[in-house]
Amino acid sequence: MGWFERNIMEPGKLPLLLALISFVMTFLITRGITRLIRAGKGPFRNISGSGGVHVHHVVPGVILTIVGGFGAVAGGQEGVGSCLAAVLFGIGAGLVLDEFALVLHLADVYWTPDGRKSVEMVVLTASLVGLLLLGFSPLGVNDLSEDQQQNRAVVLANVVVNFGFALIALFKGKVRLAVLGVIIPLVALIGAVRLARPTSPWAKRFYRNRPRARAKSGLRAYHHDRRWVGPRRRFQDWIGGAPDPEPVRSLEHH
Helix, strand or coil, X not given: CHHXXXXXXXXXXXHHHHHHHHHHHHHHHHHHHHXXXXXXXXXXXXXXXXXXXXXXXHHHHHHHHHHHHHHHHHHCCXXXXXXXXXXXXXXXXXXXXXXXXXXHHCCCCCCCHHHHHHHHHHHHHHHHHHHHHCCCCHHHCCCCCHHHHHCHHHHHHHHHHHHHHHHHHHHCCXXXXXXXXXXCHHXXXXXXXXXXXXXXXXXXXXXXXXXXXXXXXXXXXXXXXXXXXXXXXXXXXXXXXXXXXXXXXXXXXX
């Protein structure tokens, strides 16, 4: 209780904790229900509106996110109202990001390989919010002393340098490292100094006339994907369910 009081209650992070818990629980419950619907088990069925239009749960998710977000702004950081708004926001965000791939592709890709982007976005969001709860500040300025925090130039320099590293990592095609690097400076630095992925804007711009760097980048990306894509997909399928198998295309003889 001492840790909870000191690290959650006193800094006013209870709404953030409630939002994170409701976000994760909503995603897990929603995925469980959709997997039961997909398997034809249980009492759950898809919801259809007038004219037989399937109502995706991103619709109530957007509404709850708006209500919870404006409620949180109006309620401040303390009080029952703020906690309730945080829960509503977490539920809405969970419903929205569960269908993130659908919104991204503007197509029902929920049970396709592209649908894995939803699971990836949920895991990334939960990780970032968890880091904020643990005390990490955006742009990696959380390790400054009191004297340094009073020096605006030092704070600004830390923000600009770390943001620059994160931006370089992004242009090198390392999206996950870039996002995490906004909070953890060391991660942004690692993403910035490593070779760019061969399909990234950085590689197309700077490796165009450097065949050795281009070949090394492609080889490293191949080994990285071969090592990690399989485990990452199995982890995503374990959380969100495996996508439908792609239909086998038959060859037409003319």
